[in-house]
Amino acid sequence: MTNVPTIKLNxxxxxxxxxxxxxxxxxxxxxxAAVLAALKAGYRLLDTATAYRNEEAVGRAIQKSGVPRDEIFVTSKLWVSDFTYDRAKKGIDASLQRLGLDYLDLYLLHQPYGDTMGAWRALEEAYQAGKIRAIGVSNFYADQLKNLELTMNVKPVVNQIEVNPWYQQPTEVAFNQSDDVRVEAWAPFAEGQHGVFTDPAITAIAQAHGKTTGQVILRWLLQRGITVIPKSVHRERMVENMDVFDFELSPAEMQAMAALDRQESQFFDHRDPVTIEQIFGSSLKQLKE
Ligand SMILES: NC(=O)c1ccc[n+]([C@@H]2O[C@H](COP(=O)([O-])OP(=O)(O)OC[C@H]3O[C@@H](n4cnc5c(N)ncnc54)[C@H](OP(=O)(O)O)[C@@H]3O)[C@@H](O)[C@H]2O)c1
Incomplete structure (x- = not known):
């Protein structure tokens, strides 16, 4: 079983x-079933969210796995419909309850919209009370991150953002890293879009190392100092996606990967007003209740 190295958060x-x-x-x-298989394969970091509506299933798998709780790093996220101080306090407890846990390892503000400061204050209190071991954000651009840091007391440890071969975000990654905020890549495979698993340049690198294209993508992210959370419901892919710690891409291979950047999100531009309306608009009624 692959032993995954750890990094120290700020x-x-x-x-x-x-x-x-x-x-x-x-x-x-x-x-x-997928989480049980993942834990059996050796994964020790799980990434769920209130919005995924599957925290209960993750919690049940943790319980059934027999893996000691303190060996598993559980991440969940608060959705924008809970972005007020009062709602966030309840939202944190609701996540814990659905997961059947008495603490979370990492809890993130899922999006950079609405009353992020009020919600963050609730996360800070839960952190100080020992309900959450570390708190962070997701989809925050550098200016939003800096604004939060300057306004609030506890600095985020992680910023979970989209990073994959088509959307590499070098400037954002560099900012987070220089600020001692760990970058965690969501959709590391761009969910398979634009033939990422059969791309000729990635295939050539994979063949040179006797690895798969998926493994090359994960290795490239890890070598950029980025944490990865690939998703698969297939056991053999779970095993494959973990087996990335026994080879290294050369500087030329890292450059060939960098050349693939299309500099465009494969999903949403979080700064686009239409996206903001889509993600946040439907929560406004709830927030006013
Ligand atoms: N914070 C956010 O806003 C945000 C947004 C999106 C995602 N996330 C997090 O990031 C995680 C990963 O992102 P994602 O699930 O969107 O996409 P992803 O990991 O980039 O891609 C998952 C897709 O790739 C396939 N796949 C996985 N391993 C493969 C392999 N070795 N070979 C071929 N195909 C493979 C999976 O298929 P099968 O499952 O059929 O194997 C699935 O269709 C999520 O699960 C979630 O925890 C966070």
Missing amino acids: NGVEMPQLGFGVFQVPDLAECE
């Missing part, structure tokens, strides 16, 4: 460099 907590994501696994039985 608050001293150790986090595995590679984990397992469960976005778009809404069927709870399928999610539970």
Whole structure:
């Protein structure tokens, strides 16, 4: 079984460099089976969210796995419909309850919209009370991150953002890293879009190392100092995606990967007003209740 190295976050907590994501696994039985298989394969970081509606399944798999709780790094996220101080306090407890846990290892603000400061204050209090070992953000651009840091007391440890061969975000990654905020890549495979698994340049590198294209992509991200959370419901792919710690891309190969950047999100531009309306607009009614 692959042993995944850990990194130290800016608050001293150790986090595995590679984990397992469960976005778009809404069927709870399928999610539970996938997480159980992932834990069996050796994954020790799990990434779920209130918005994925599968925290219960993740919690059940943790319980059934027999893996000691303190060996698993559990991440979840607060959705924008809970971005007020009062709602966030309840949202944190609701995540804990659905997961069946008495603490979370990492809890993130899922999006940079609405009353992020109020929600962050609730996360800070839960952190200080020992309910959450580390707190962070997701989809925050550098200016939004800096604004939060300057306004609030506890600095985020992680910023989970889209990073994959088509959208490499070198400037954002460099800013987070220079600010001692760990970058965690979501959609490291761009969810397979634009033939990422059959791209000729990535295939050539894979062949040179006797690895798969998926393994090359994860290795490239790890060598950029980025944590990865690939998702798969297939056991053999879970094993494959972990087996990335026994080879290294050369500087020329890293450059060939860098040349693939299309400099455009494969999903949403978080700064586009239409995207903001789509993600945040439907929560406004709830927030006013
Ligand atoms: N913070 C955010 O806003 C945000 C947004 C999106 C995602 N995330 C997190 O990031 C995690 C990963 O992102 P993602 O799930 O969107 O996409 P992803 O990991 O880039 O891609 C997952 C897709 O790739 C396939 N796949 C996985 N390993 C493969 C392999 N070795 N060979 C071929 N195909 C493979 C999977 O298929 P099968 O499952 O059928 O194997 C699935 O269709 C999520 O699960 C979630 O935890 C966070």
